Amino acid sequence: MSYKCDFAGERHVFDTLAAVMACATPARSGDALAGLAAQSAAERVAARAVLADLPLRHFLDHVLVPYESDEVTRLIIDGHDAAAFAPIAHMTVGDLRDWLLRTETDASALAAVAPGLTPEMVAAVSKLMRNQDLIAVARKVRVITAFRNTIGLEGRLSTRLQPNHPTDDPRGVAAAVLDGLLHGVGDAVIGINPATDSVPGASRLIHMLDDLRERYAIPTQTCVLTHVTNAIAIMARGAPVDLVFQSIAGSEAANRGFGIDLAVLREAHEAALALGRGTVGRNVMYFETGQGSALSANAHHGVDQQTMETRAYAVARAFDPLLVNTVVGFIGPEYLYDGKEIIRAALEDHFCGKLLGLPMGCDACYTNHAEADQDDMDTLMTVLTVAGCTFLICVPGNDDVMLSYQSLSYHDALALRATLGVRGAPEFEAWLDEMGLLDAQGGIRALTDGAETLVRRLGDASLAA
Amino acid sequence: MSDEVERTPPDAAALWQRLRAATPARIGLGRVGNTQPLKDVLRFQLDHARARDAVHAPFDAEALAAELAPLSTLIVESEAIDRATYLRRPDLGRRLSVEGKERLAAAMREDPSRLNCDVAIVVGDGLSATGVQGGGAALVRALVRELGDLSLAPVVIARQARVALGDDIGEAMRARVVVMIIGERPGLTVADSLGIYMTFAPRRGRADSERNCISNIHAQGGLAPEQAAATLGRLLREAMRRGLSGVDIKDDAETLLSPPPALDTP
Numbered sequence: 001m002s003y004k005c006d007f008a009g010e011r012h013v014f015d016t017l018a019a020v021m022a023c024a025t026p027a028r029s030g031d032a033l034a035g036l037a038a039q040s041a042a043e044r045v046a047a048r049a050v051l052a053d054l055p056l057r058h059f060l061d062h063v064l065v066p067y068e069s070d071e072v073t074r075l076i077i078d079g080h081d082a083a084a085f086a087p088i089a090h091m092t093v094g095d096l097r098d099w100l101l102r103t104e105t106d107a108s109a110l111a112a113v114a115p116g117l118t119p120e121m122v123a124a125v126s127k128l129m130r131n132q133d134l135i136a137v138a139r140k141v142r143v144i145t146a147f148r149n150t151i152g153l154e155g156r157l158s159t160r161l162q163p164n165h166p167t168d169d170p171r172g173v174a175a176a177v178l179d180g181l182l183h184g185v186g187d188a189v190i191g192i193n194p195a196t197d198s199v200p201g202a203s204r205l206i207h208m209l210d211d212l213r214e215r216y217a218i219p220t221q222t223c224v225l226t227h228v229t230n231a232i233a234i235m236a237r238g239a240p241v242d243l244v245f246q247s248i249a250g251s252e253a254a255n256r257g258f259g260i261d262l263a264v265l266r267e268a269h270e271a272a273l274a275l276g277r278g279t280v281g282r283n284v285m286y287f288e289t290g291q292g293s294a295l296s297a298n299a300h301h302g303v304d305q306q307t308m309e310t311r312a313y314a315v316a317r318a319f320d321p322l323l324v325n326t327v328v329g330f331i332g333p334e335y336l337y338d339g340k341e342i343i344r345a346a347l348e349d350h351f352c353g354k355l356l357g358l359p360m361g362c363d364a365c366y367t368n369h370a371e372a373d374q375d376d377m378d379t380l381m382t383v384l385t386v387a388g389c390t391f392l393i394c395v396p397g398n399d400d401v402m403l404s405y406q407s408l409s410y411h412d413a414l415a416l417r418a419t420l421g422v423r424g425a426p427e428f429e430a431w432l433d434e435m436g437l438l439d440a441q442g443g444i445r446a447l448t449d450g451a452e453t454l455v456r457r458l459g460d461a462s463l464a465a
Numbered sequence: 466m467s468d469e470v471e472r473t474p475p476d477a478a479a480l481w482q483r484l485r486a487a488t489p490a491r492i493g494l495g496r497v498g499n500t501q502p503l504k505d506v507l508r509f510q511l512d513h514a515r516a517r518d519a520v521h522a523p524f525d526a527e528a529l530a531a532e533l534a535p536l537s538t539l540i541v542e543s544e545a546i547d548r549a550t551y552l553r554r555p556d557l558g559r560r561l562s563v564e565g566k567e568r569l570a571a572a573m574r575e576d577p578s579r580l581n582c583d584v585a586i587v588v589g590d591g592l593s594a595t596g597v598q599g600g601g602a603a604l605v606r607a608l609v610r611e612l613g614d615l616s617l618a619p620v621v622i623a624r625q626a627r628v629a630l631g632d633d634i635g636e637a638m639r640a641r642v643v644v645m646i647i648g649e650r651p652g653l654t655v656a657d658s659l660g661i662y663m664t665f666a667p668r669r670g671r672a673d674s675e676r677n678c679i680s681n682i683h684a685q686g687g688l689a690p691e692q693a694a695a696t697l698g699r700l701l702r703e704a705m706r707r708g709l710s711g712v713d714i715k716d717d718a719e720t721l722l723s724p725p726p727a728l729d730t731p
Contacts, residue, residue: 369520
């Protein structure tokens with residue numbers, strides 16, 4: 001079927017639902033690269049008008065990626081909760097936008113409807129929403145997860161401490177961890193991207209991080225972001241795995257490009273649950289996503305990158321993750337060209353993830369060939385925090401020396417806590433207080449003696465030596 | 466401004482010095498209020514500016530050709546007409562322009578001995594024109610020395626080039642193997658790193674898994690041109706012997722040999 005819109009005397013025709021979705025998307029380089037973007041600014045608005053009048057049910061009857069050949073589509077359709085959908089089943093996409101923004105639509109109403117929403121419905125409605133709308137609705141959603149601490153409570157912003165090192169040197173990693181802890185960072189996870197992705201290499205880092213956490217008695221979780229099949233092998237050898245990590249995407253073919261399918265994620269999920277390492281909760285999975293990953297694997301099925309990204313969240317929510325984040329600017333300018341596109345995409349991803357019930361965080365980041373800089377990240381971290389973002393990734397001095405890109409810094413977390421009054425997870429905050437790092441206002445105190453008191457208190461001879 | 470930085474006693478300074486020695490990461494910066502001291506902000510901005518400049522610096526192909534003389538060179542460009550297009554449209558950077566194709570064809574007609582060579586060396590700006598401008602000629606000369614016993618096509622210098630542009634060029638010259646020297650995506654620490662990508666039987670549509678890659682060729686702790694050339698020499702002879710390149714060809718020597726990164730390939 002085709003979709004038509006007579007807009008100010010001009011007729012716009014879209015041959016497929018995928019074309020309506022792609023053309024309605026705010027401009028970004030990845031959709032242009034795929035040849036899917038609107039041909040004019042007016043066509044973009046016309047597509048939004050078409051989308052606004054589409055019934056939500058239309059997305060259940062017209063799938064964008066074939067059901068028969070794609071297990072992600074099957075997951076979405078077979079797992080759809082008709083009872084949760086019932087209260088909004090009569091709505092169009094435009095009606096949904098209005099309902100979401102209504103003041104009486106509160107956290108419990110949003111949580112109740114989440115299992116009835118498909119990624120395609122959520123992506124569609126996001127295309128009709130301005131940045132302030134994405135912020136206003138995401139802010140109302142409450143998604144709480146737990147492992148050794150509780151993440152996602154109101155007024156809280158957690159942080160991932162990312163202590164990457166170009167050669168995975170344990171002392172170098174430990175030094176970056178200490179520096180992060182001094183800035184009150186690390187309650188979402190202390191998570192390393194290993195420089196070499198191997199079972200023995202990842203095992204060494206897992207043991208090292210676990211020793212560190214045990215010795216300091218830090219109420220947080222650790223993770224080495226190695227491939228899920230490595231994690232399965234490592235768990236089988238009895239290594240102390242808190243969280244299982246995996247990059248995921250929105251189609252079966254794109255996931256195959258990552259070397260995974262739903263079955264292997266299920267196997268890893270069960271293995272991690274069986275370890276029973278969580279003390280206050282049982283969310284054991286950590287996923288990363290990012291717009292453009294399906295296109296870069298040539299597995300996008302002619303669907304725009306934001307919709308494909310949202311489909312990845314259906315994969316994530318099947319495994320009750322502790323954390324999910326979009327690595328929004330990492331992929332490069334051929335997918336998100338500049339600061340404006342990165343900021344928009346981050347707000348979309350955060351909103352869509354939250355609406356689907358995920359503990360959504362963000363790696364607010366950019367590469368050196370993108371038209372972006374730290375000022376854009378300052379804006380992004382501020383709007384995300386206002387939107388109630390679950391967690392942000394922080395690296396020393398904004399510079400990831402292993403992955404060669406720029407993200408938020410430990411200091412940026414301090415700035416957000418000071419300017420927006422957001423605090424860390426309560427269990428972690430209590431630990432910071434025990435360590436003498438919390439000031440009277442709940443901010444992070446600068447140690448007048450550098451790190452010496454803390455290092456002494458932690459009794460870490462290897463660092464002090 | 467230094468007065469505002471939280472003062473740390475001498476022992477703490479020594480501790481941080483030891484910690485900093487363990488990692489190139491920007492740790493122990495200290496605080497001014499809830500932000501970084503200005504000197505660290507400026508140092509970061511300078512490193513980022515250098516990386517940005519490396520991406521956007523104009524590539525002087527003629528100067529590189531002059532530097533390579535008396536080696537015979539040809540200059541071509543991809544279908545990406547400028548840097549902004551190059552960054553948005555990697556697909557265009559992988560295709561040889563019509564004019565470039567004609568230039569290569571004319572050179573082949575003029576001297577048919579340039580056709581059907583063992584190896585075509587291509588130098589492309591990639592994501593760091595600075596890197597190629599600074600280190601490209603030395604690396605070409607090291608490769609020419611290493612591959613001296615093989616027949617070499619004229620060196621092709623390519624503007625707005627992605628790795629796969631070598632496929633079009635190698636195919637046009639009917640070379641058995643194409644060796645692409647290209648500027649890698651600049652980081653804050655190193656903005657002028659080069660990579661070498663080798664492809665047997667180059668033609669349009671080759672997958673990245675059909676290439677061998679030697680990365681991190683630069684003067685700040687990376688591979689030296691001679692080391693990289695020696696590794697390439699071993700890989701290339703093995704590729705010619707077995708009639709293929711890519712993941713099935715391994716180098717036994719202990720060198721930095723990595724598959725092309727999934728998302729960052731220039």
